[in-house]
Amino acid sequence: xxxxxxxxxxxxxxxxxxxxxxxxxxxxxxxxxxxxxxxxxxxxxxxxxxxxxxxxxxxxxxxxxxxxxxxxxxxxxxxxxxxxxxxxxxxxxxxxxxxxxxxxxxxxxxxxxxxxxxxxxxxxxxxxxxxxxxxxxxxxxxxxxxxxxxxxxxxxxxxxxxxxxxxxxxxxxxxxxxxxxxxxxxxxxxxxxxxxxxxxxxxxxxxxxxxxxxxxxxxxxxxxxxxxxxxxxxxxxxxxxxxxxxxxxxxxxxxxxxxxxxxxxxxxxxxxxxxxxxxxxxxxxxx
Ligand code: PMP
Numbered sequence: 001x002x003x004x005x006x007x008x009x010x011x012x013x014x015x016x017x018x019x020x021x022x023x024x025x026x027x028x029x030x031x032x033x034x035x036x037x038x039x040x041x042x043x044x045x046x047x048x049x050x051x052x053x054x055x056x057x058x059x060x061x062x063x064x065x066x067x068x069x070x071x072x073x074x075x076x077x078x079x080x081x082x083x084x085x086x087x088x089x090x091x092x093x094x095x096x097x098x099x100x101x102x103x104x105x106x107x108x109x110x111x112x113x114x115x116x117x118x119x120x121x122x123x124x125x126x127x128x129x130x131x132x133x134x135x136x137x138x139x140x141x142x143x144x145x146x147x148x149x150x151x152x153x154x155x156x157x158x159x160x161x162x163x164x165x166x167x168x169x170x171x172x173x174x175x176x177x178x179x180x181x182x183x184x185x186x187x188x189x190x191x192x193x194x195x196x197x198x199x200x201x202x203x204x205x206x207x208x209x210x211x212x213x214x215x216x217x218x219x220x221x222x223x224x225x226x227x228x229x230x231x232x233x234x235x236x237x238x239x240x241x242x243x244x245x246x247x248x249x250x251x252x253x254x255x256x257x258x259x260x261x262x263x264x265x266x267x268x269x270x271x272x273x274x275x276x277x278x279x280x281x282x283x284x285x286x287x
Contacts, residue, residue: 002072008104015098016085020144023047024083026177026238028110029070030273034080035238037063039201044082047140053086056101066105073107079239081106083143113240115285118266121246121258122161124175124235126224127151130168133196141198148176162235164227164248171195172222178237179203180222180245182230183254183261187216189230195221202236202269209268215261232259234266241273241281242266258282 016022024047025040034040041059048055057065062082070078082105089097131147151163155176162175172180173191179200181190188210193199210217227233231254233245242265244258267280 002069005106010102010104011088013088013091014085014102015087015089016083016102016143018091019093020142021051021053021095021098022083022085022143023051023053023141024081024143025141027066027080027082028238029075029078029080030275032070032077034066034070034078035273036201036205037066039204040082043141043199043201044084047142048084050138050140051136051142052095053084054101056084056103062103065103069105069107073109075107075109077110077112079108079110085143110239112281113243115281115283117161117243118258118280118282119285121244121256123159123247123250124162124164124245125155125158125160125249126172127154127163127165130170131165131173131196132168139193139196139198145176152176160247161243162245166224167195170224172224172227173197174200175235175237178235178240178243180227181206181234181236182222182227183232183259184226184230187218188261189218189220189222189226191222192219200236200238202238202241205269205272206236206242206265209265209272213264213268215265228253230254232262234258234262242269 025044027034027040041063066082085102086098087100087102089099151165155163164175164180165173167173173195174180174197181188191197207217228248233253235243244262246253246256270276
């Protein structure tokens with residue numbers, strides 16, 4: 001059923017609303033097609049499995065519904081959120097109270113990040129409050145983003161674009177809705193899944209293109225000091241692709257401008273999503 005947002009209704013007893021008892025994916029389109037839809041749906045299934053939410057329909061049928069929703073929205077490009085909640089039922093934490101899992105697909109026009117951010121790079125801050133690894137969710141994309149929200153609020157108050165979240169030992173984990181990479185002594189480093197991150201789909205594509213470009217890669221813990229002394233830093237996410245980071249907590253990174261490796265990886269990523277013939281995001285900003 002495709003509805004306008006003002007017509008769509010969800011119960012106040014929905015457990016996604018009451019307890020954050022839901023999982024989701026953020027997907028974007030290129031030329032109207034959802035990018036890496038299979039990978040997103042596989043991750044959604046893994047997320048649902050980790051918190052024992054039964055899938056309300058087979059993956060292939062959900063893919064069809066998502067494609068149908070995108071077509072109906074008729075946006076030039078879309079920002080899609082596909083979510084599954086455990087459903088509604090009487091209040092109480094017992095998951096058995098939920099009657100039937102609910103699925104919702106939201107489709108909005110995609111708002112690209114300003115081209116100047118790709119051209120000049122962005123500032124990030126590190127979130128003061130440390131985050132422990134969530135051994136229950138174990139990297140599932142569950143709908144509790146309060147840590148990310150508080151971190152982003154702090155970053156925005158400091159005039160930064162994104163916040164990096166650290167663990168108790170001071171290692172960098174990820175951004176509020178992004179993964180993080182640092183080029184240090186010619187090696188591209190990104191934190192491992194075991195550190196307690198969301199294993200990003202863009203991250204996986206970046207690791208692949210880095211390999212193709214012959215850039216040495218290590219998936220290992222990333223102490224804040226290593227990040228600070230890196231020659232290049234960038235963040236990755238579905239909606240933003242690859243964003244160069246030129247300042248961390250006010251301190252400049254490398255040569256203070258987006259680096260060559262970041263650029264090369266982003267250009268290769270654009271080939272991958274089928275935009276190889278288009279101007280690169282930073283070129284659209286002019287000089
Ligand atoms: N980490 C977190 C916490 C996120 O919410 C996201 C965005 N989904 C990412 C990393 C980046 O993942 P992806 O490349 O799959 O969008």
